[in-house]
Amino acid sequence: MALMTRPTPDPVSDQPGFLMHRLAFARRIAGTGYPFDEDASRALALEEAKRAFDPAGTARQITAIAVTGDRRSRLATISVRTLVIHGADAPLFLPACGQDTAKVIPKAEFMLIDGMGHDLPASLLPLIIDAIDRNARRA
Incomplete structure (x- = not known):
């Protein structure tokens, strides 16, 4: 939860920080039985950031889960x-x-x-x- 709620660096002004943050989270939620594909995770993070980057999105998602009941x-x-x-x-x-x-x-x-x-x-x-x-x- 700490990784998910920590502020994500802006992918435009701090791409290395953004990728470090996103890859740390991706590694944490990945299972232990299969190799972590860092290249695929990096490409996905950049693709998602290019499509839309909204720092408040994670908080909205967590809130939506919490209020759904x-x-x-x-x-x-x-x-x-x-x-x-x-x-x-x-x-x-x-x-x-x-x-x-x-x-x-x-x-x-x-x-x-x-x-x-x-x-x-x-x-x-x-x-x-x-x-x-x-x-x-x-x-």
Whole structure:
């Protein structure tokens, strides 16, 4: 939480500081089972900053999460086959959160991936694509 709420340096006036900040956060939320792709994370951070940089955006996102409250009653109304994918190493939302989401959604399937954090390692894309395809076919 400290990394997420610490002010982010401006990417235009302090690109090295901006990248150091963003890469530290990306490393922290990455899992332990897959190599951290620093080049891909750096490119993504720069691409996102080029598209839009709003220093207050993180605070708004945290506030939105906090004021949303318990979503389980709304999740229980989902009527399509659902696949909840969660990293076993996710530091922002623990695996129990993903399990709870899957339990509340009727007919949901829960997929816990060992070694994955809150990121999506490229090496897992075939596994995740296959799981999404299987889920779509069971509809």
